[in-house]
Amino acid sequence: MSSAPESTETEADASTAKRRRRLPKIPFAAQLLIGLVLGLALGYVARQWSVAWLGTTLETAGSLFVQLLFLIVPFLVFTAIVTSIANLRNLANAGRLVAKTLGWFAITSLIAVAIGIAIGLTTNPGSGVALTSDAAAPENSGSWTDFLTGIIPTNVVDAFVNVNVLQIVFIAIIVGAAAAKIGPKAEPFLKFNASALALIQKALWWVIRLAPIGTAALIGKSVYAYGWDLLEPLAVFSIDIYVGSLIVILVVYPILLRLVAKVSPIQFFRKAWPAIQFAFVSRSSVGTLPLAQKTVTDRLGVDRDYASFASPFGATTKMDGCAAIYPAIAAIFVAQVYGIDLGIQDYLLIAFVSVIGSAATAGLTGATVMLTLTLSTLGLPLEGVGLLLAIDPIMDMIRTATNVAGQMVVPVIVAKSEKLLDREVYDAAPQPLDAAATFGGDAEVPAQKGEPSLQPA
Numbered sequence: 001m002s003s004a005p006e007s008t009e010t011e012a013d014a015s016t017a018k019r020r021r022r023l024p025k026i027p028f029a030a031q032l033l034i035g036l037v038l039g040l041a042l043g044y045v046a047r048q049w050s051v052a053w054l055g056t057t058l059e060t061a062g063s064l065f066v067q068l069l070f071l072i073v074p075f076l077v078f079t080a081i082v083t084s085i086a087n088l089r090n091l092a093n094a095g096r097l098v099a100k101t102l103g104w105f106a107i108t109s110l111i112a113v114a115i116g117i118a119i120g121l122t123t124n125p126g127s128g129v130a131l132t133s134d135a136a137a138p139e140n141s142g143s144w145t146d147f148l149t150g151i152i153p154t155n156v157v158d159a160f161v162n163v164n165v166l167q168i169v170f171i172a173i174i175v176g177a178a179a180a181k182i183g184p185k186a187e188p189f190l191k192f193n194a195s196a197l198a199l200i201q202k203a204l205w206w207v208i209r210l211a212p213i214g215t216a217a218l219i220g221k222s223v224y225a226y227g228w229d230l231l232e233p234l235a236v237f238s239i240d241i242y243v244g245s246l247i248v249i250l251v252v253y254p255i256l257l258r259l260v261a262k263v264s265p266i267q268f269f270r271k272a273w274p275a276i277q278f279a280f281v282s283r284s285s286v287g288t289l290p291l292a293q294k295t296v297t298d299r300l301g302v303d304r305d306y307a308s309f310a311s312p313f314g315a316t317t318k319m320d321g322c323a324a325i326y327p328a329i330a331a332i333f334v335a336q337v338y339g340i341d342l343g344i345q346d347y348l349l350i351a352f353v354s355v356i357g358s359a360a361t362a363g364l365t366g367a368t369v370m371l372t373l374t375l376s377t378l379g380l381p382l383e384g385v386g387l388l389l390a391i392d393p394i395m396d397m398i399r400t401a402t403n404v405a406g407q408m409v410v411p412v413i414v415a416k417s418e419k420l421l422d423r424e425v426y427d428a429a430p431q432p433l434d435a436a437a438t439f440g441g442d443a444e445v446p447a448q449k450g451e452p453s454l455q456p457a
Contacts, residue, residue: 032392035212036219043223058220065214066382068207073372074160076204078172079197085176086190097418101310104410105318106355108256112248112320112402113354116328117347119244125237125329126336163376169356211389218386234391237333241395244325245402249276253409261416263426271299271430272408279404280397285322288404289315296408301425302415310414314407321402324354326395327374334375334384346378353377 026034039058046054151170153159159167179186179193254265269276275295279288293311296302302310328350335342353374372385388395415421 031212032215032389035215036391039216039219040223041220042216043220046220046224047227055221055224058217058224061217062214062221062383062386065207065210065217066386068210069372069385070163070376070382072200072204072207073376074163074168075196076200077168078160078175079193079200081169081172082176082179082193083190083197085173086179086186086193097306097309097414100414100417101313101410104413105314108252108320108406108410109318109324109355110351111252112244112324112406113328113351115247115252116244116325117332117350119240120329120332123236123240124332124336125240126333211392214386215389218383218389222387234387237329237388238391238394240329241326242398244329245321245398248320248325248402249405253405256409256413261413261421263412263416263421263423267427268300268409268412271295271426272405275408276401276405280401285315285319285400285403285407288400292404292408296411299425299430300408300412301422302411303420303422306415306418306420307411310411311407314410315404318407318410319403320406321399322396325402326399327354327371330371330384330388331374331378331380333388334380335378337384337387338381340380342378349377350374 042054042058045051046058151167153164153167153171156171158164159171179190254268257263257265257268272295275288275292278291279285289311292315293307296307296311297304331346331350332342334340371388372382374380375382375384412421412426
């Protein structure tokens with residue numbers, strides 16, 4: 001007797017599930033844009049009609065989002081850097097290749113961050129806007145001795161409790177190097193660290209998924225508190241990021257290829273363009289890794305054994321766009337917006353963090369963590385992260401393209417110096433790339449850890 005109702009209920013459930021499947025999924029970039037527009041509207045309403053409770057709500061929601069970011073960063077930095085360093089144990093017999101690769105990673109990062117600082121100081125993207133923050137201004141009076149001794153913690157727990165990022169980086173480097181040195185005895189710890197990193201990345205992705213809400217709240221709070229004075233500098237800031245990235249891609253990399261590797265930059269871009277273009281569209285360095293590695297070996301002629309180290313390692317630690325140009329200009333922008341003066345030591349510190357802290361962006365979308373790391377290290381207000389998240393998708397495209405271009409340039413330079421570059425392959429006419437085969441025979445492109453899959457354009 002109950003079969004009819006049960007059948008009706010089953011059909012209703014099936015119909016509901018079918019309707020859900022038909023609902024279009026809103027891309028994350030579109031969600032951020034919606035958050036931006038909503039935040040502007042709510043902030044305008046709260047300011048125009050003096051809706052105090054709405055302004056308080058926006059401020060509270062924005063503060064909670066910043067706190068969540070701040071909570072996760074220390075553990076992410078530690079586990080990511082330990083994993084990156086410990087993975088080098090698999091290349092113990094290729095010490096010179098590793099040293100050269102890391103050396104060129106550092107050199108190109110320093111060049112990129114110098115360009116970013118120069119552009120930021122030239123254009124002053126945050127000038128003309130005077131905001132205030134509860135965060136303390138960075139101390140510029142300390143000596144280099146104080147700076148160096150401050151890197152080494154007196155208590156491991158205090159480094160995490162006080163979120164001293166540089167001390168956490170120092171601890172992670174020591175632990176990762178020790179784990180790589182002692183070999184099999186460290187395997188249980190490294191497995192635990194890898195599991196912890198995966199958990200932290202997943203938790204961080206959940207926080208980043210809240211970015212549309214955080215963006216709406218922080219932008220709305222800014223409009224409510226400060227009016228529209230903040231919006232014009234955001235446009236200048238975005239242009240700065242694109243100009244800096246294009247200088248690195250179209251000027252710095254070609255010079256290095258011509259003068260150091262003594263190969264044709266035009267030929268490089270003819271071969272590497274599909275990977276750079278895909279990086280621009282997908283906004284994922286790790287998602288572009290299969291295509292980039294195939295380009296490095298099959299089109300640019302880099303030795304496969306060396307590329308199997310350089311490409312994956314570069315995809316997680318070589319971030320000239322996200323970890324050099326972007327945080328350099330962003331730090332200057334945030335400091336100017338909040339009326340905080342930066343000194344020469346702060347600019348040198350930005351360069352140091354850009355080289356050491358790139359591992360913190362491993363497997364993540366965008367440059368949120370690297371920006372948080374830079375602002376935390378300089379003592380700048382973390383509210384700046386939320387302000388820039390509103391336009392992050394626009395900037396992330398060129399940042400990722402810069403990342404991937406650099407991740408292919410360095411293996412070519414190192415391979416050429418070690419006679420591991422097949423010039424016949426490099427100089428040959430470019431052959432078509434089978435994108436489906438490159439990504440494992442699936443039309444869907446693999447995403448970053450914790451990141452939604454991206455369809456190729």
